Amino acid sequence: DAGVIQSPRHEVTEMGQEVTLRCKPISGHNSLFWYRQTMMRGLELLIYFNNNVPIDDSGMPEDRFSAKMPNASFSTLKIQPSEPRDSAVYFCASSFNFRGYGYTFGSGTRLTVV
Amino acid sequence: SQQGEEDPQALSIQEGENATMNCSYKTSINNLQWYRQNSGRGLVHLILIRSNEREKHSGRLRVTLDTSKKSSSLLITASRAADTASYFCATDQVFGNEKLTFGTGTRLTIIP
Numbered sequence: 001d002a003g004v005i006q007s008p009r010h011e012v013t014e015m016g017q018e019v020t021l022r023c024k025p026i027s028g029h030n031s032l033f034w035y036r037q038t039m040m041r042g043l044e045l046l047i048y049f050n051n052n053v054p055i056d057d058s059g060m061p062e063d064r065f066s067a068k069m070p071n072a073s074f075s076t077l078k079i080q081p082s083e084p085r086d087s088a089v090y091f092c093a094s095s096f097n098f099r100g101y102g103y104t105f106g107s108g109t110r111l112t113v114v
Numbered sequence: 115s116q117q118g119e120e121d122p123q124a125l126s127i128q129e130g131e132n133a134t135m136n137c138s139y140k141t142s143i144n145n146l147q148w149y150r151q152n153s154g155r156g157l158v159h160l161i162l163i164r165s166n167e168r169e170k171h172s173g174r175l176r177v178t179l180d181t182s183k184k185s186s187s188l189l190i191t192a193s194r195a196a197d198t199a200s201y202f203c204a205t206d207q208v209f210g211n212e213k214l215t216f217g218t219g220t221r222l223t224i225i226p
Contacts, residue, residue, distance in 0.1 A: 004156075031212065033213065033214075035216075042216065042217075042218050042219065043157075043202070043216040045213055045214075045215070048211075048213055050212075055211060056211060056213060091156055091157070093156075093157075095212075100144075100145060100162065100164070101162075102147055102149075102159030102162055103149075103157070103159060103214060104159070105149075105156035105157045105158070106156050107155060107156045108155075108156050
Protein backbone atom coordinates (compact mmCIF):
# COMPACT_ATOMS: atom_id res chain seq x y z
CA ASP A 1 0.00 0.00 0.00
CA ALA A 2 1.48 3.34 -1.07
CA GLY A 3 -0.25 5.22 1.72
CA VAL A 4 -2.05 8.53 1.31
CA ILE A 5 -0.62 10.33 -1.69
CA GLN A 6 -0.63 14.11 -1.94
CA SER A 7 0.50 16.31 -4.76
CA PRO A 8 2.28 18.54 -5.27
CA ARG A 9 4.76 18.34 -2.38
CA HIS A 10 5.61 22.02 -2.74
CA GLU A 11 3.73 24.85 -4.38
CA VAL A 12 4.83 28.44 -4.73
CA THR A 13 2.31 30.78 -6.27
CA GLU A 14 1.59 34.45 -6.57
CA MET A 15 -1.18 36.12 -4.65
CA GLY A 16 -4.44 35.98 -6.56
CA GLN A 17 -3.68 32.76 -8.38
CA GLU A 18 -5.74 29.59 -8.08
CA VAL A 19 -4.17 26.69 -6.23
CA THR A 20 -5.35 23.08 -6.37
CA LEU A 21 -4.08 20.46 -3.96
CA ARG A 22 -4.72 16.80 -4.63
CA CYS A 23 -5.10 13.71 -2.48
CA LYS A 24 -5.47 9.99 -3.08
CA PRO A 25 -6.60 8.18 0.08
CA ILE A 26 -5.83 4.61 1.02
CA SER A 27 -7.99 2.14 -0.85
CA GLY A 28 -10.83 0.94 1.36
CA HIS A 29 -10.79 3.98 3.64
CA ASN A 30 -14.04 5.87 3.36
CA SER A 31 -13.30 8.93 5.46
CA LEU A 32 -11.04 11.68 4.19
CA PHE A 33 -9.83 14.74 6.07
CA TRP A 34 -8.07 17.94 5.04
CA TYR A 35 -5.97 19.66 7.71
CA ARG A 36 -3.87 22.81 7.64
CA GLN A 37 -0.79 23.23 9.83
CA THR A 38 0.85 26.52 10.75
CA MET A 39 3.15 27.52 13.56
CA MET A 40 0.61 29.98 14.91
CA ARG A 41 -2.55 27.86 14.77
CA GLY A 42 -1.25 24.31 14.83
CA LEU A 43 -3.29 21.62 13.08
CA GLU A 44 -6.73 22.77 11.98
CA LEU A 45 -9.37 20.54 10.44
CA LEU A 46 -10.71 22.21 7.30
CA ILE A 47 -13.21 19.68 6.03
CA TYR A 48 -13.95 16.00 6.12
CA PHE A 49 -15.78 13.57 3.87
CA ASN A 50 -17.50 10.30 4.62
CA ASN A 51 -18.27 8.05 1.65
CA ASN A 52 -17.41 10.99 -0.65
CA VAL A 53 -19.98 13.27 1.02
CA PRO A 54 -18.82 16.40 2.89
CA ILE A 55 -19.84 16.00 6.53
CA ASP A 56 -18.28 18.95 8.28
CA ASP A 57 -16.82 21.97 6.50
CA SER A 58 -17.00 24.31 9.47
CA GLY A 59 -13.23 24.68 9.44
CA MET A 60 -13.03 26.05 5.91
CA PRO A 61 -11.80 29.59 6.51
CA GLU A 62 -13.84 31.38 3.87
CA ASP A 63 -15.46 31.08 0.48
CA ARG A 64 -12.08 31.18 -1.24
CA PHE A 65 -11.62 27.58 -0.11
CA SER A 66 -13.50 24.69 -1.67
CA ALA A 67 -13.08 20.93 -1.56
CA LYS A 68 -14.46 18.09 -3.62
CA MET A 69 -14.38 14.33 -3.54
CA PRO A 70 -15.76 13.10 -6.85
CA ASN A 71 -14.99 9.46 -6.07
CA ALA A 72 -13.54 7.26 -3.35
CA SER A 73 -9.99 7.56 -4.64
CA PHE A 74 -9.55 11.28 -5.20
CA SER A 75 -10.09 14.60 -3.49
CA THR A 76 -9.08 18.18 -4.21
CA LEU A 77 -8.75 21.30 -2.10
CA LYS A 78 -8.88 24.51 -4.08
CA ILE A 79 -8.02 28.05 -3.04
CA GLN A 80 -9.15 30.83 -5.35
CA PRO A 81 -7.87 33.49 -5.13
CA SER A 82 -4.89 32.64 -2.95
CA GLU A 83 -3.51 35.07 -0.36
CA PRO A 84 -0.19 35.16 1.54
CA ARG A 85 -1.97 34.18 4.78
CA ASP A 86 -2.90 30.86 3.14
CA SER A 87 0.76 29.84 3.29
CA ALA A 88 0.88 26.64 5.34
CA VAL A 89 1.34 22.90 5.08
CA TYR A 90 -1.86 21.18 3.98
CA PHE A 91 -2.34 17.55 4.97
CA CYS A 92 -4.78 15.00 3.72
CA ALA A 93 -5.59 11.99 5.92
CA SER A 94 -7.85 8.98 5.50
CA SER A 95 -9.42 6.45 7.83
CA PHE A 96 -12.16 3.88 8.19
CA ASN A 97 -15.46 5.58 8.96
CA PHE A 98 -16.07 4.21 12.39
CA ARG A 99 -14.46 5.16 15.63
CA GLY A 100 -11.49 3.36 16.98
CA TYR A 101 -9.15 3.68 14.02
CA GLY A 102 -6.29 6.07 13.60
CA TYR A 103 -5.73 8.30 10.65
CA THR A 104 -3.13 7.77 7.94
CA PHE A 105 -1.65 11.06 6.85
CA GLY A 106 -0.07 12.02 3.58
CA SER A 107 3.28 13.81 3.43
CA GLY A 108 1.59 17.16 2.97
CA THR A 109 1.75 20.02 0.49
CA ARG A 110 3.80 23.02 1.55
CA LEU A 111 2.07 26.06 0.03
CA THR A 112 3.78 29.41 -0.21
CA VAL A 113 1.82 32.36 -1.53
CA VAL A 114 3.97 35.38 -2.37
CA SER B 115 -9.54 26.59 20.79
CA GLN B 116 -7.45 23.46 21.00
CA GLN B 117 -9.13 20.46 22.58
CA GLY B 118 -5.80 19.04 23.62
CA GLU B 119 -2.94 20.87 25.22
CA GLU B 120 0.39 19.09 25.49
CA ASP B 121 2.86 19.72 28.22
CA PRO B 122 5.70 20.48 28.02
CA GLN B 123 5.88 22.35 24.73
CA ALA B 124 9.48 21.23 24.30
CA LEU B 125 11.59 18.55 25.97
CA SER B 126 15.28 17.66 25.59
CA ILE B 127 16.73 14.52 27.13
CA GLN B 128 19.79 12.33 26.81
CA GLU B 129 19.59 9.20 24.69
CA GLY B 130 18.60 6.24 26.82
CA GLU B 131 16.50 8.26 29.23
CA ASN B 132 12.73 8.06 29.45
CA ALA B 133 10.55 10.84 28.00
CA THR B 134 7.13 11.71 29.37
CA MET B 135 4.63 13.99 27.68
CA ASN B 136 1.23 15.00 28.97
CA CYS B 137 -2.01 15.94 27.30
CA SER B 138 -5.05 17.60 28.81
CA TYR B 139 -8.41 17.92 27.12
CA LYS B 140 -11.71 19.61 27.82
CA THR B 141 -14.69 17.50 26.78
CA SER B 142 -15.73 13.86 27.07
CA ILE B 143 -14.03 11.55 24.63
CA ASN B 144 -14.52 8.18 22.96
CA ASN B 145 -10.80 7.66 22.55
CA LEU B 146 -7.49 9.49 22.61
CA GLN B 147 -4.69 8.95 20.13
CA TRP B 148 -1.03 9.87 19.98
CA TYR B 149 0.79 10.78 16.78
CA ARG B 150 4.42 11.50 15.90
CA GLN B 151 5.56 14.01 13.32
CA ASN B 152 9.11 14.09 12.05
CA SER B 153 10.31 17.38 10.63
CA GLY B 154 8.84 18.01 7.19
CA ARG B 155 6.71 14.88 7.24
CA GLY B 156 3.13 13.88 7.87
CA LEU B 157 1.82 12.60 11.17
CA VAL B 158 2.15 8.94 12.04
CA HIS B 159 -0.34 7.17 14.27
CA LEU B 160 1.33 5.63 17.32
CA ILE B 161 -1.32 4.35 19.69
CA LEU B 162 -5.01 4.64 20.54
CA ILE B 163 -6.54 4.32 24.00
CA ARG B 164 -10.28 4.06 24.51
CA SER B 165 -12.17 5.93 27.20
CA ASN B 166 -12.75 2.73 29.19
CA GLU B 167 -9.05 1.87 29.24
CA ARG B 168 -6.53 3.20 31.72
CA GLU B 169 -3.23 2.04 30.30
CA LYS B 170 -1.90 0.68 27.06
CA HIS B 171 1.51 -0.47 25.85
CA SER B 172 3.08 -0.73 22.43
CA GLY B 173 6.77 -1.56 22.28
CA ARG B 174 8.62 1.23 24.09
CA LEU B 175 5.46 3.31 24.36
CA ARG B 176 3.19 3.43 27.37
CA VAL B 177 0.04 5.52 27.38
CA THR B 178 -2.18 6.25 30.36
CA LEU B 179 -5.59 7.85 30.42
CA ASP B 180 -7.36 9.45 33.38
CA THR B 181 -10.84 10.46 32.28
CA SER B 182 -11.66 11.97 35.67
CA LYS B 183 -8.82 14.44 35.22
CA LYS B 184 -9.25 14.63 31.44
CA SER B 185 -5.59 13.90 30.91
CA SER B 186 -3.28 11.42 29.24
CA SER B 187 0.44 10.77 29.28
CA LEU B 188 2.81 9.24 26.77
CA LEU B 189 5.96 7.60 28.06
CA ILE B 190 8.76 6.64 25.71
CA THR B 191 11.26 4.39 27.43
CA ALA B 192 14.95 4.02 26.56
CA SER B 193 14.81 6.92 24.10
CA ARG B 194 16.77 6.87 20.85
CA ALA B 195 17.95 9.62 18.55
CA ALA B 196 15.31 8.49 16.05
CA ASP B 197 12.58 9.42 18.57
CA THR B 198 13.36 13.10 17.96
CA ALA B 199 10.07 14.47 16.63
CA SER B 200 6.94 16.35 17.62
CA TYR B 201 4.28 14.37 19.44
CA PHE B 202 0.58 15.23 19.31
CA CYS B 203 -2.40 13.95 21.19
CA ALA B 204 -5.73 13.87 19.40
CA THR B 205 -9.19 13.36 20.83
CA ASP B 206 -12.29 11.79 19.38
CA GLN B 207 -14.96 13.74 21.22
CA VAL B 208 -18.26 12.16 22.20
CA PHE B 209 -20.23 14.90 20.45
CA GLY B 210 -17.76 15.60 17.68
CA ASN B 211 -18.74 13.15 14.93
CA GLU B 212 -15.69 11.04 14.16
CA LYS B 213 -13.24 13.85 13.54
CA LEU B 214 -10.08 14.14 15.61
CA THR B 215 -9.05 17.37 17.28
CA PHE B 216 -5.30 17.71 17.69
CA GLY B 217 -3.36 19.32 20.49
CA THR B 218 -0.53 21.77 20.23
CA GLY B 219 2.25 19.20 20.36
CA THR B 220 5.44 18.53 22.32
CA ARG B 221 8.74 18.93 20.54
CA LEU B 222 11.03 16.13 21.77
CA THR B 223 14.78 16.27 21.16
CA ILE B 224 16.97 13.30 22.02
CA ILE B 225 20.58 14.25 22.57
CA PRO B 226 23.00 11.49 21.45
